[in-house]
Amino acid sequence: MAGKKVVGLLVGRENTFPGPFLDMVNQRGADVGVTAELAVFGGTSELEPPRHAVIVDRISHEIPYYRAHLKSAALLGTAVINDPFWWEADEKFFECTLARKLGVAVPKTVVLPNKDYIPDIDHQKSLRNLKYPMDWERIVAYTGLPAVLKPNTGGGWKDVYIVHSIDQLLSAFDQTGKKTMILQEFIDWDDYVRCICIGRTNIMPLRYNPRAPFEERYVISQPVEGPLHEHAIRDAGTLVEALGYDMDTVEFAVKDGVLYAIDFLNPAPDFDNFSIKEDNFRWVLEKMTDLVIAYALGDKTPPWRDEHRWWKHVEKGPTHDALRA
Secondary structure, X not given: OOOOEEEEEEOOOOOOOHHHHHHHHHHHHHHHOEEEEEOOOXXXXXXXXXXXXXXXXXXXXXXXXXXXXXXXXHHOOOEEEOOHHHHHHOOHHHHHHHHHHHOOOOOOEEEEOOOOOOOOOOOOOOOOOOOOOOOHHHHHHHHOOOEEEEEOOOOOOOOOEXXXXXXXXXXXXXXXXXXXXXXEEOOOOOEEEEEEEEOOOEEEEXXXXXXXXXXXXXXXXXXXXXXXXXXXXXXXXHHHHHHOOOEEEEEEEEEOOEEEEEEOOOOOOOOOHHHHOHHHHHHHHHHHHHHHHHHHHOOOOOOOOOOOHHHHHXXXXXXXXXXXX
């Protein structure tokens, strides 16, 4: 990737972030040889030299082809935000276990077997290791009621059920199909904070109301201050550093002074200016621009670069040009 360093952006339906982000990177990168563009992929060979020094990924969780391309690009030297290998493996139940081990409070959580399976699964032979029927009484004795039934992966408050009885739980569970679900203690919160996290060290706690309409959920008129602000930054920083996410949001339900990490698998977080509001939008643009330029110039290295087993073998192998000869 000689000459100019190119930053690529992968996006979905969002409209307010891509243009201003590309403009800011191009403006600030002009003097240091960094440009930015929408990345365009299609039929790439396995050893095609990567065009991009950095790719910001905000849609591969919905487009499997992009994820395949990004993993190959990472192997060939592109700094991908966020790590496509870990993002593909990361799940909420694992994150709850991790948070507990790190000393961050989380609601009591149980991972549940799927309601349904693909047709090739033989219930008598393929599921011999599965305990059935489930002991729902024991499960809700642990989580308590009401409880929250939600997917083990995914976000956007999709397929989330608040259940107040075992009958409601079974009715909701019957609608989950092939999704793996978790059942989680319901925190009847008296405050709620969402932290926008960029580069693992830039963390902005914002008061948030998940019950409000989407564009009104960030409560900008009530800033997070004092010990709550410090606690949110500390716990959010602990989580994103452990997960290696350079772009994430971490949500805390606050009850009686305890911050419960509710959702921190958000590696393509909401960056739209109409939801996070203009001052925070500007902060996101500046911190994301700082991050991608630092990665493009080699001033920073992605946190996952030396952690994957294959990386040390790639560094010892033939050069890219030799492989293509």
